[in-house]
Amino acid sequence: MEVSTPSIKQILDPRIDPKTKRMDVGGLLIPPTSLITALLYGFANHEHLRAKEYYFWRICDELWNHDDLPEKLMIRHPWAEKMIWAALNNKYLAIGGSASSGKSHTMAAWGIANWLSKPKDTLVLMTSTTLREARKRIWGSVMSLLSVIDDAPIKIRDSIGNASYVNEKGTLIERAGLSLIAAEKTRTREATNKLIGIKAPRVILIGDELSELSEAILQAGLSNLSKNPEFQLIGMSNPNSRFDAFGIWSEPINGWDSVDTHTADGWATTRQANTSLSSGRLFI
Ligand SMILES: Nc1ncnc2c1ncn2[C@@H]1O[C@H](COP(=O)(O)OP(=O)(O)O)[C@@H](O)[C@H]1O
Ligand SMILES: [Mg+2]
Numbered sequence: 001m002e003v004s005t006p007s008i009k010q011i012l013d014p015r016i017d018p019k020t021k022r023m024d025v026g027g028l029l030i031p032p033t034s035l036i037t038a039l040l041y042g043f044a045n046h047e048h049l050r051a052k053e054y055y056f057w058r059i060c061d062e063l064w065n066h067d068d069l070p071e072k073l074m075i076r077h078p079w080a081e082k083m084i085w086a087a088l089n090n091k092y093l094a095i096g097g098s099a100s101s102g103k104s105h106t107m108a109a110w111g112i113a114n115w116l117s118k119p120k121d122t123l124v125l126m127t128s129t130t131l132r133e134a135r136k137r138i139w140g141s142v143m144s145l146l147s148v149i150d151d152a153p154i155k156i157r158d159s160i161g162n163a164s165y166v167n168e169k170g171t172l173i174e175r176a177g178l179s180l181i182a183a184e185k186t187r188t189r190e191a192t193n194k195l196i197g198i199k200a201p202r203v204i205l206i207g208d209e210l211s212e213l214s215e216a217i218l219q220a221g222l223s224n225l226s227k228n229p230e231f232q233l234i235g236m237s238n239p240n241s242r243f244d245a246f247g248i249w250s251e252p253i254n255g256w257d258s259v260d261t262h263t264a265d266g267w268a269t270t271r272q273a274n275t276s277l278s279s280g281r282l283f284i
Pocket of ligand 1: 072073074075076077080097098099100101102103104105106137141
């Protein structure tokens with residue numbers, strides 16, 4: 001008799017269990033639902049990181065890479081794969097890489113998938129320099145990725161850089177969804193004021209273009225937003241200086257002299273020394 005090991009797809013892909021008539025999502029049993037809902041459920045609830053990773057990429061294929069679209073919007077290329085794996089593993093993460101290496105786009109997809117998987121409870125905040133610039137940067141990716149999702153419970157207000165959750169009653173919930181924070185240096189105070197006092201069960205702050213922003217943004221994020229029950233901070237940039245906001249955010253745990261930045265592509269950052277939580281830097 002031939003015994004074949006089941007593939008990861010066979011183990012994790014949602015299917016109806018013929019015996020119980022329940023939907024089996026990688027061993028989690030739920031009432032039968034649509035494929036995308038089941039994949040989002042698996043992404044939000046599976047305890048294994050490799051399973052979450054699987055569901056993330058399956059969600060991307062269902063939402064952004066299907067045949068009805070003129071092109072694939074979220075390709076699983078090796079850098080994107082590395083970034084997503086790092087985001088799954090680290091509460092605090094720095095991502096450095098050259099221009100157009102997919103940092104903003106990949107994290108826009110990360111933000112949307114996380115929000116969709118727990119839409120009532122998740123607030124994704126994204127920084128950029130100005131609203132105008134952001135349309136060419138991370139917010140542009142958010143808009144293009146959101147625009148092809150049918151029936152998402154969201155109201156998009158592009159003019160103010162906001163996409164808020166709309167609940168079953170049709171009420172707009174500002175504390176859930178995705179929101180852009182224009183944080184160029186001259187508007188630091190306004191931007192940090194926005195971060196102070198934000199409360200949501202889960203907050204993900206994606207600090208994009210960090211080299212161009214003040215470090216106060218990170219401090220405001222860390223001292224205020226980290227009080228929320230679930231919090232993640234991902235800071236990204238084209239690295240520019242060890243002394244700007246991104247340089248400080250990505251500093252190796254044992255100082256810059258401890259790594260060869262020409263060859264190293266990842267290290268633990270000082271955040272790890274300050275907290276017991278996982279933190280890391282990924283260089284793509
Ligand atoms: N995984 C991907 N799949 C499809 N298109 C991508 C992907 N990553 C990036 N892109 C495209 O490349 C462009 C540049 O990537 P971007 O994320 O803005 O780079 P960076 O932020 O590193 O400068 C994006 O606007 C998007 O259109
Ligand atoms: Mg970018």
